[in-house]
Amino acid sequence: MGLLLSRQHQRSALLRAFALLSQTFLWLGRGSLRRRRQQFIEQLFEMGNRSVLFITVTLGTLGMISVFQVLIQVDRILPEYSVVGPAFLLTMVREFAPTIAGLMIATRVGSGIAAEIGSMVVTEQVDALRMCNAEPVDYLVAPRFAACLIQTVLLTMYGGVVSVVAGGLVANLVWGIPYEVFFRVDNITYSDFLAGFLKCVAYGIAIPIAAAQAGLETEGGSEGVGTATTRAVVNASFCVVVLDFILSGFAFFFLFD
Amino acid sequence: MIVAKGVGKSFGGERILSGVDLTFHEGEVVGIVGPGGVGKSLLMKILCGLVEPDEGEVTVFGRSWADLSVTERAKLRERFGMLFQNYALFDFMTVGENVAFPLVQRGDMSAQDVQERVVERLTQVELSGVNHLYSRELSGGMKKRVALARATIGEAPIIIYDDPTAGLDPVTSSKIFNLISDLQRPDSLSLITSHDIERMMPVCQRYIMLYQGGVYFRGTAQEAKQSQDPVLRVFFGGDAVDVGRRTMAGAEGIS
Ligand SMILES: Nc1ncnc2c1ncn2[C@@H]1O[C@H](COP(=O)(O)OP(=O)(O)O)[C@@H](O)[C@H]1O
Ligand SMILES: [Mg+2]
Secondary structure, three states: OHHHHHHHHOOOOOHHHHHHHHHHHHHHHOOOHHOOOHHHHHHHHHHHHHHHHHHHHHHHHHHHHHHHHHHHHHHHHHOOOOHHHHHHHHHHHHHHHHHHHHHHHHHHHOOOOOOOHHHHHHHHHHHHHHHHOOHHHHHHHHHHHHHHHHHHHHHHHHHHHHHHHHHHHHHOOOOOOOOHHOOOOOOOOOOHHHHHHHHHHHHHHHHHHHHHHHHHOOOHHHHHHHHHHHHHHHHHHHHHHHHHHHHHHHHHOOOOO | EEEEEEEEEEEEEEEEEEEEEEOOOOOOOEEEOOOOOOOHHHHHHOOOOOOHHHHHHHHHHHHHHOOOOOOHHHHHHOOOEEEEOEEEOOOEEEEEHHHHHHHHHHHHOOOHHHHHHHHHHHOOOOEEEEEOOOOHOHHHHHHHHHHHHHHHHOOOOOOEEEOOOOOOOHHHHHHHHHHHHOOOOOEEEEEEEEEOOHHHHHOOOEEEEEEEOEEEEEEEEHHHHOOOHHHHHHHHHOHHHHHHHHHHHHOOOOO
């Protein structure tokens, strides 16, 4: 790749990711989205379309299975079904909806970002941008970053609703728990929503950066794009898991009573 | 116009170029030749400041890339037009937007003038009426011509054509070289990398041959053909054209 990377090559991947993140914010601040509105909107739709079915299936299944499994255990230990719904809703909001959705988005959207940017590197489009005094971060990364951040938040909310509804259906249809017992929300506070929201914002920032970095660092011919895509998925998923750990700790100490 | 001194570059421990000294002047058309994978494209990217050499320095209009700030580099790159080996047409833009891009980025012309210039340039490369198409809808030869239009539209003082005929049939290749020749302006410098020596002949005044990591030959085609060096004779097709062609075909693997 070009100058940017050869200079930065000695630095660790994490430092490069932070450099890319700050450049992205810089270009967003300079009105990148206003200038690339069309690309931004296209990306928004493409990412949403690519992920919505995937999220529906995975989070729906997750909701059903976890309610089912928990109910089997509860049935054995304390046949008191009324605690299951609220506990399930709480863990979904705080933990599983954002993190599972985050992992799915890391796979679907992250691979897409890396493949698109990687093939632009391989076909020298990135070099051509730089020859024309156009910054690849402005043209390629900023619109994808903004679209991915927004979609991560939206898809996580949507996925959360899907999993909760699916769980409620299983509880009602298989175990006969009334909906008003299962969907009791009085033990969920704003802090819980805040914890979940912080997670999906953090994932929405980390995933496109990890993926764009892998794409921009693509080396070699078209095989390089495959390697970059794999690296994007691995790094983005890893970011999700690490951020989950950090933010769960943060929420435990500072948000929850 | 461009001076390279002791330029060297390695990738992952493998030395691709070393000790390359070159000088190019305005008004020249220079062919950069050599087998595939020898580093022609790499050298072009070093000359236009896209790749930083490990050793040596490149000065353009008396200014060394290494001494310039990011903004100054971007400014200096505006004095280059470049046709990339892999077309490098932006797939998120139409043909018209692609060709207009260097002018739009430079920002010194009205939208009206830019459009006129785009239409004129596309007509010159015999591609009128494709403005609204995307590059994926074009054939290889058409893409090269669009890339040619984009490289030359800024009328930059230095134009680099990196393998303008790679992967094209002989008829289209000849057409591309004719276009390059038509678009050449007397005060500009053009560098053309290729291994299609026969078709470059009418366009290039002198040649630089890269071989085994460095400059192996510099001079005219006539000098190369008359040389006693078998590699040169094979490459430039002196009295061993057929052998040359066969060897070249073997060497074309990666380009
Ligand atoms: N960014 C890069 N990273 C690693 N190797 C590279 C890079 N750019 C070029 N090379 C290597 O440098 C050599 C020369 O490539 P290139 O300049 O494309 O040759 P040519 O244009 O003469 O066919 C090849 O072996 C290629 O693998
Ligand atoms: Mg090449």
